[in-house]
Amino acid sequence: MRSTPDYYSDVQLFRGRRSWVKLAVLLAVLAILPLILPGYRIFTFNYMAIFVIVGLGMNILVGDTGQVSLGHAGFLAIGAFTTVLMMTEVGAPFLLALPVGGLVTALFGFLLGLPALRLQGPYLAIVTLGFGLAVTQIIGHWELFGGHMGLVVPTATLGPISLSGDVSKYYLIVGTALVLALCARNLSVTRVGRAFRAIRDSEIAAATMGVNVAYYKTLSFALSAAFTGTGGGLLAITTGFISPGDFHFLLSLMFLAMVVFGGLGSIPGAVLGSIAMGYLNLEMDAFEELPLLGPVLESFSDGFMSSAGLPNVGWVVTGLLIVLTILIEPKGLHGLWIRLGKIVGRGGMDTDAATGALAGAGASSSSPGSASAGPGGPPAGGN
């Protein structure tokens, strides 16, 4: 058991040599991956990495600050359309367009955060839901945004490098996801993240302790939106085409599902949950091609359901995952990990290098929500 960390060791981005090693392993694996994967799989990875970015943003708002959002698809749309319009209408380079997309989305996040100051629970849920729907409606009716037809995304360039192939996009997107994961982790353990969680646990107590609730709540919305908007910009260049129909309400639900499934308030949880949901979302149109499971699903569909409706299995799975997570393990994958750690003891940590490294780089398990699990929680990279 490690000793209780003092403040300075707690706010360190990396604790001890082991987390550096884990990060190095993770970086190496991620760097080699596109070289060994078949081409079409790289697209899958890009897509999942974008979901990870959104998941990190969702985690800031829902996991850390305890505010609900059913409108994040709207933020994704704002980020995507702003980025593309910056490139096509303003002629800005991608490297400028992407952050502008993130910033504009952050502004909208701030605006949505304003009503959130006075609203709670279901009221906030409805307002965010309405926001998400209003965004796609307005975009769909505006010629500048290509109306319902959408926009074709021009090929982005990074200086001399043209981001035309999936591999070059891979390095950009996965790199961004990694940097943002580090940012999220740093945010989470320092002053701002503590304020967020104080608000989540009790707004009144937080205010009494001198946390400026209005400031941090809107900041949480803005930051969460900025992450999601950045994801939107990257999504645009990944798919090459965006239309308002892509940013539907069910996508917002899926975003919520990833942080719930991963474990609210846990960065590694959010990352894993996002990867799972990103994969599910992408495979949704081709369930019959899954190995083993595919034929079973197909014959079941033909016999009892309808084969045309097969893609809907994705929603069934997402819905059931959410329900079962809340019923069985409300802390999601992160909670399972803690339980596993308790059963296996410290040894459980080193079994999976990839997730372990993420845990090291992400949150060495010190979101207070889980810290209440005590030092027996998921062991951090040893000091």
Next chain:
Amino acid sequence: MLAQVIAGGLSAGSIYALVALALVITYKTTEVPNFAQGEMAMVSAFVAYILMTDYQTGFFVAFSVALVFAFVLGIGFEAVILRRVRNPTHLSVLVVTLGFQLALFGLAGWKWGAEQRQFPFPVSANEVIRVGDVSVSTLGVATILISVVLMVGVFAFFRFTKLGVAMQATQQDSMAARINGVPTRRVVGLTFGISSVIGAVAALLMAPVITLDTTLMWDPLLKGFAAAVLGGLNTPVGAVLGGYLLGLVENLFGAYISVEFKSAVAFLMIILVLCFRPSGLFGRHRTRKV
């Protein structure tokens, strides 16, 4: 022109009012905003549709079976899923209803696909009744009448029957109700059953207006939620008034300002209202103890 728009608004508002009422009676009892309400109603409408088309039953049988199905579904949802949420928080119950909604939506889509079906109904959406220079479809008239009758029935039920009073008691203070001998668990279950039936009626009235598909209740649910939030989530009467108000404002906006953004106006409206009255127009603000 104006009278025509108002008539259209009332008929749309009736649906919103029904959904809002269904949402509020469960919210008031359990503080659960039931996002699965719409899909539960949609599935019930499909049950009626299947009975009518595949089994050639009459309207009466099909609709009765659908409502009984809705009742059982509501009770089942509460007993099998909601009741088992451990340490329920605002967030976790909300998320669980969303999960159930997604699962139902997926199952329905899997079974019935995205095909749009013509929903048979005793009165037609195309036949028109003319009163002066206002023309309303017979279906519109039926919708307005049925929902008024149903809502009056629900309010009378709450006011005058023993079970209704027990439900109100549970809504006000579940602990005190239990101490006084109200079987609160059963009452909560029944509340969900009744709420689901009200939602199913809305779906049965909605399906002939637009065609029946799995997204049937998306718009009505969101508008119903907006209406409930507008009127106040803990006042059934307020929610119903919110429903009619929303239907009217929406249609007026659509007629005189912009048809394109007609749907967005609902949310603009609730954001504005909530900025000034966070518990809705008619809701009382409950201060929470620390």
